[in-house]
Amino acid sequence: MAASELVELAVTYQDIAAAAKRLEGIAYKTPVLTSSQADHHADASVFFKCENFQRVGAFKFRGAYNAISCLSEEQKQQGVVAFSSGNHAQGMALAARMLGVHATIVMPSNAPAMKLAATREYGAEIILYDREREDREVIAAQLSAERGCAVIPAYDHADVIAGQGTAAKELFDAVGPLDYLFVCTGGGGLLSGCAIAAAQLSPGCIVIGVEPEAGNDAQQSLRTGNIVHIPVPDTIADGAQTQHVGKLVLPILQAYVKDIVTVSDDQLRTQMRFFAERMKIVVEPAGCLAAAAVMHRVLPFAGEKVGVIVSGGNVDMELFARSIAAAKPFF
Numbered sequence: 001m002a003a004s005e006l007v008e009l010a011v012t013y014q015d016i017a018a019a020a021k022r023l024e025g026i027a028y029k030t031p032v033l034t035s036s037q038a039d040h041h042a043d044a045s046v047f048f049k050c051e052n053f054q055r056v057g058a059f060k061f062r063g064a065y066n067a068i069s070c071l072s073e074e075q076k077q078q079g080v081v082a083f084s085s086g087n088h089a090q091g092m093a094l095a096a097r098m099l100g101v102h103a104t105i106v107m108p109s110n111a112p113a114m115k116l117a118a119t120r121e122y123g124a125e126i127i128l129y130d131r132e133r134e135d136r137e138v139i140a141a142q143l144s145a146e147r148g149c150a151v152i153p154a155y156d157h158a159d160v161i162a163g164q165g166t167a168a169k170e171l172f173d174a175v176g177p178l179d180y181l182f183v184c185t186g187g188g189g190l191l192s193g194c195a196i197a198a199a200q201l202s203p204g205c206i207v208i209g210v211e212p213e214a215g216n217d218a219q220q221s222l223r224t225g226n227i228v229h230i231p232v233p234d235t236i237a238d239g240a241q242t243q244h245v246g247k248l249v250l251p252i253l254q255a256y257v258k259d260i261v262t263v264s265d266d267q268l269r270t271q272m273r274f275f276a277e278r279m280k281i282v283v284e285p286a287g288c289l290a291a292a293a294v295m296h297r298v299l300p301f302a303g304e305k306v307g308v309i310v311s312g313g314n315v316d317m318e319l320f321a322r323s324i325a326a327a328k329p330f331f
């Protein structure tokens with residue numbers, strides 16, 4: 001835990017507080033839901049911070065809006081570029097439009113039609129690339145060189161991490177200190193931002209990251225202290241199919257995150273069904289990660305006060321229907 005004193009971290013709590021000011025009246029203050037059924041299964045008092053109700057249906061709007069807001073006027077005039085097939089694309093497109101900034105999003109040509117359409121509807125220019133033959137980071141770097149626009153990555157960026165951390169800040173502001181906070185992790189932007197908020201607003205709160213069993217790179221990275229790269233994990237949690245955590249992210253995890261646990265796709269399906277059936281909410285597979293870990297009691301937290309970040313709700317309805325039909329219910 002002394003790592004925070006030894007290494008200068010890219011993001012501080014002050015950055016999160018400043019991001020919260022920028023997002024005031026812009027991002028939704030998403031609801032915190034509770035459920036006696038969930039408490040029963042978890043054997044704890046569980047508070048769900050529901051970012052599936054955020055603008056664009058996921059927390060990504062927070063980091064995107066904060067990062068674009070932090071650019072200079074000159075940079076804003078040059079526009080921004082991002083590469084993403086998922087929620088970061090939509091978050092960037094909407095945030096850029098709200099701030100009057102031109103956004104170019106590099107997306108795979110085989111991205112779901114729904115996601116391409118949503119990103120285009122928010123007014124972004126879309127550049128398609130061939131996932132098999134082209135490297136999106138190279139394309140984004142070229143665009144940035146040609147047009148002078150800033151590249152805003154999905155997680156490895158200080159202003160993005162600070163924006164994502166406002167989700168946990170709002171949770172603590174709403175329910176007070178917690179014993180545990182569970183947060184899903186892909187590249188670790190959400191987890192690292194939320195962990196910084198927890199350290200400040202609820203000292204002693206144990207922060208746990210949750211990732212898909214098929215891709216436990218963040219777990220390996222935290223446990224070994226080196227960024228571990230893995231092949232694209234085979235999981236229904238498409239929001240967490242990243243191959244490695246960010247360079248800015250790992251030192252923050254080392255300073256503030258106790259451990260990272262994993263859940264299986266079957267557990268995610270069960271959780272999706274629970275959310276739909278009992279809590280009447282639509283949550284995408286990655287959004288179920290933290291809740292699934294808690295409701296399958298991966299750690300002994302009986303009787304404790306436990307926070308869960310529900311990260312997003314953008315799921316193809318065919319996949320949703322298949323997943324909940326195949327899900328084993330709790331007990």
Ligand SMILES: *Cc1c(COP(=O)(O)O)cnc(C)c1O
Binds near residue numbers: 154190312
């Ligand atoms: C992006 C995303 C994640 C993973 O977030 P990171 O900041 O990359 O760890 C999890 N869930 C959803 C819904 C997402 O869109």
